[in-house]
Amino acid sequence: MKSYLIDSDKGIDAIRKVDAADATPGKGQVKIGIKAASLNYRDLVIAAGGYMRNDTRPVVPLSDGAGEVLEVGDSVTRWKVGDRVSPIFVRDWIDGAVDDAKLKTGLGGGVDGVLAESMIVREQSLVAIPDGMSFTEAATVPCAGVTAWHALFESGNLQPGQTVLLLGTGGVSIFALQLAKAAGARVIITSSSDEKLEQAKSLGADLGINYAKHPEWHKHIRELTAGNGVDHVVEVGGPGTLERSLKSASVGGHVHLIGLLDSPAGKVSPMLSVFNLLTVRGIYVGSRQMHEKMLAAMTVNQIVPVIDKTFSFDEAIEAYRYFASQKHVGKVVIEL
Structure with missing residues (x-):
């Protein structure tokens, strides 16, 4: 399984493509195949050394992604193979108030993120992608x-x-x-x-x-x-x-x-x-409940994410450099 990894504080030059173990989901977990991921300014900061609660090394980068359920572990009830889903930004913030422990589970900074061909996610840490919304569009929502x-x-x-x-x-x-x-x-x-x-x-x-x-x-x-x-x-x-x-x-x-x-x-x-x-x-992103409300509002109001440019998985570093140039309006997306 191909993945990207940050293992130093050298900025974009710290990001490299690696071969990673293709894991199997355990109890209460889901394996998803990533179809798209998007960049945020936070991702440049993390590559350059990170910030409070977001400086884990090594770490798979990027918080925002969308994909398809490939496999489910024991006791999973929320999802089935083939479902279209998106991981939430703060893995353990489902609803209500947040605390320090939950804030340490931000994808792509505190824990591994989405810039990989597949990933293992807790079943409660996913939201459903609305019908009519593409993987590329859904991948822009979790952070911004x-x-x-x-x-x-x-x-x-x-x-x-x-x-x-x-x-x-x-x-x-x-x-x-x-x-x-x-x-x-x-x-x-x-x-x-x-x-x-x-x-x-x-x-x-x-x-x-x-x-x-x-x-x-x-x-x-x-x-x-x-x-x-x-x-x-x-x-x-x-x-x-x-x-x-x-x-x-x-x-x-x-x-x-x-x-x-x-x-x-x-x-x-x-x-x-x-x-x-x-x-x-x-304001520091939000909970799964907020993510679900955001998707509902987008659906009702027919809001389509503004995507400036897309790159392939192999062009991920070029995507970072383009994003850093600040030429974009809206989102920059990496498609798998």
Whole structure:
């Protein structure tokens, strides 16, 4: 069985293809043949050394995948051979609250991920792929899609007519754009590329801001919202953009802290949060229950994942390099 493996902290150069043992599922386990896997910014960080709870070595990379059940172990009741399934991001987070132990089971970082021809998964750690959704499409959902859902609906309780600010055109932001528009929200999105902004508008974004042309983009946000600010900020930049995100939020607004795409270091005063009664909350993907809700919302609203480019399994390293170039809008997928 062919698999990829990260066994050092050398970034993309740390990833290599290996021959791995073709395991048999045990009690309560399922063996799935992987059909597609997608990349997230997290995967670049993990290859370069990882982060808290996501620095296991060696580890099979990538959290997001989809495939078909090849074999079931004893006592398995949820699945049968031939079922189309997708592993959840945090293997042991099924529903309800999460704890430290569960967070250590993030695929492709804490435990082995999906960039392999097959893998063994606990039966409770899978979701069904909806009819009409391809393996390639389903493989984009576990991290970026569930994160966007968690932020806007589980945490933010997004309401029709509210305004959402999205930073950039990566996977989380594009899923958030699609979900927010389906919920009747107004969406403002940022990018340093006018071409990417036009693509975002074609997907439903109401307004776009080129932050290279408007470095003080929070002021532009205020102008576009009659001085009120936005109800939600999906903050994927981190400390490098957080201060402007806080300044863009309305009184009582929500700032959903998700990523570290910008500078991982920086000092931001908490007083903006105090004076404007902001809810600032960290979002780390979500549970199986959230994943299932996300898939249901996509089905009802006929949301199709935005896939920028696909690569073959043998081209996985090229897929990483393309993803790292930040030329994409939406998701980059590896198909098997």
